[in-house]
Amino acid sequence: MPLSVPTWDELLGSARSTAVHLEMRDAYAVDYESGPFADWRAGHRLDPADQASWWRPWHTLISDAVNRGVVVRRARVVSEPVSEYTRFLYDGTFKNVVAGERVRWLPRRRSSDIALPGNDFWLIDGRLIRWNHFTGDGSSAGGEMSENPAAVKLCAEAFEEVWSRAVPHENYKID
Template sequence: MNSTSYEFLTDQFTSFQREAVHLEMRDAYGTAAELPHLRAWLADDPGGTEWLEPWFATVRTATRAGKTFRRARIVSEPLSDYQRWVRELTHLFVEAGEDTRWVPRRRVSTIALPGNDFWLFDDELVIFLIFAGNGLVVDRLATTDPDAIRLCRSAFDAVWDLAIPDRDYHAQ
């Protein structure tokens, strides 16, 4: 596996051919782009969502071209503050074209999961996201290793089979 840049990851969102899948397994993240908006939400200031528009435009363009974005979120219940905030925004991701689903952590106890969140592109490239304890990304590891790709595909599919579509998910 090789460390790769943020730019390499973001390039994949426009260069994949068929499908991009994302498995999220943390209850909280701390990305630099999100933190100010999360803090505002926690202070009862819903703020705007303009900062998400570049992502939505990317998803809309890809899905109009027949490509698929799927995201599965494994979450503890009751939801963390971060996940409650994301829950309020997820309908916008779905409206842009992502198929986003939620999986209560208790449902995945018998699934073999990779050690880190990942993006899998066309079953050809996997990029693992390495986070610090505070939720900031500290590295991205890219690989085309067939064993890693099989592990990620198997884990994603197993989680997806248990996942609840965003419209039907009611957090406990």
């Protein structure tokens, strides 16, 4: 019987020691006409000092986990030169860092010999996977949970290898 997909509050609220997230797409579906990506494309940049203008419930969720002692790490495998969407992510990553995430970037060409899972994922406490499925255009196709030991091993090993090769956010520069 498949595991039910918990809410993000439930999933990250259940983490006791680690929560790692591997992102491998160069773009995720966004509204090109309105919203944060459209604003960014029009030249609007967030002011890191004006936390009230950009802090969202997600940041509280991460901050709460970190304050409980959970180490939250995010690694992004990206093509270079980076896509416009990756530039958008890069410019907003300071929000993840302020919330307590550790973030690294790995140029895709440096990942060719890593056995990577077919989907982005979160791995909670080295035992529980939340797969993030996407359509071809980057829209969410829902999540799926797994405790399959072989999949957990693949995700854990892939994440650690990506992490060891990746550049910390504060040192990663895009052209």
